[in-house]
Amino acid sequence: MQKIMIVEDDPKISDHLKKHIEKYGYNVLAVTDFDHVMDEFYHIKPQLVLLDINLPSFDGYYWCRQIRKESVCPVIFISARIGEMDQVMALENGGDDYITKPFSAEIVMAKIRSQLRRAYGEYASKVEERVLENNGLKLFPERLELTFETKTVSLSKKESDIMESLMERYPRVAGREDLLEKLWDDQTYIDENTLNVNITRVRKKLQEIGLEGVVETVRGAGYRLHISWKENEE
Incomplete structure (x- = not known):
């Protein structure tokens, strides 16, 4: 409904x-x-x-x-x-x-x-839905949803944008400046802790679908996905 x-x-x-x-x-x-x-x-x-x-x-x-x-x-x-x-x-x-x-x-x-x-509904755009996937972790940007195995969690727009950047850059580092530019038009007025707060929210959403320690902080650079669950299973 x-x-x-x-x-x-x-x-x-x-x-x-x-x-x-x-x-x-x-x-x-x-x-x-x-x-x-x-x-x-x-x-x-x-x-x-x-x-x-x-x-x-x-x-x-x-x-x-x-x-x-x-x-x-x-x-x-x-x-x-x-x-x-x-x-x-x-x-x-x-x-x-x-x-x-x-x-x-x-x-x-x-x-x-x-x-x-x-x-x-019937007049909605019929373009194919985008899906980003890394080792079973799937992001649906248009739905604002993140899934892993049988679990799904809803994201805010900013959380989805952060995950999109991390997944597109994987296994490289997504720089802090790049993330701020993607999330906000003008970095000048962004409090230093704002990105940290949003990263914390992303980590909590990942925990909800059973993934711990997936977003790694790279000091002086930014953040990187640390996709190790698949490696541990092999």
């Missing part, structure tokens, strides 16, 4: 959308903690997000940018703002569509179905 996440701080609108969308067989989850939207996103792993612009603490543009760092799932803005620049801002910040309030629930459903078809 496909999951849809609603980020709307008006409880009446959120409840109305939730009940209507659920009639069509979708699993709908509405965010209530607007300070930790991304925590909810990681937990829910939705196939589509309905996102208001006017939200407490941070606006919808901000949250859409955060989502785009981790996922390419469709994001539909729903807002009372009717200005042309608001719609331009929504699209430039990563949105896929824009609906103005007041809205027809059936129009919302039509746009949801359209975006889901384009992303996952």
Whole structure:
């Protein structure tokens, strides 16, 4: 069952959308903690997000940018703002569509179905899916999934990018500068520990599928995959 996440701080609108969308067989989850939207996103792993612009603490543009760092799932803005620049801002910040309030629930459903078809269904790109493999470890960049033997773990976009670089460079070292350039457009504003934190997350994901000590730190250079499980078996 496909999951849809609603980020709307008006409880009446959120409840109305939730009940209507659920009639069509979708699993709908509405965010209530607007300070930790991304925590909810990681937990829910939705196939589509309905996102208001006017939200407490941070606006919808901000949250859409955060989502785009981790996922390419469709994001539909729903807002009372009717200005042309608001719609331009929504699209430039990563949105896929824009609906103005007041809205027809059936129009919302039509746009949801359209975006889901384009992303996952009959209108989705038919290009062959990329798979990177080293000694049984498989990375599916478009799915944001990593598998080994019978175990699979979901990755964030940055985690997937790191694994992609490590697997493409194997058995060579993936330099810190190269990883930072791949993950972020401007290295100047990146805290020194940011890459370390993401590497730690990658290591934890590998542990979840039964692989310990796979990402080796090469002092003064970067990181390298240390694929030894196959060698040990032989």
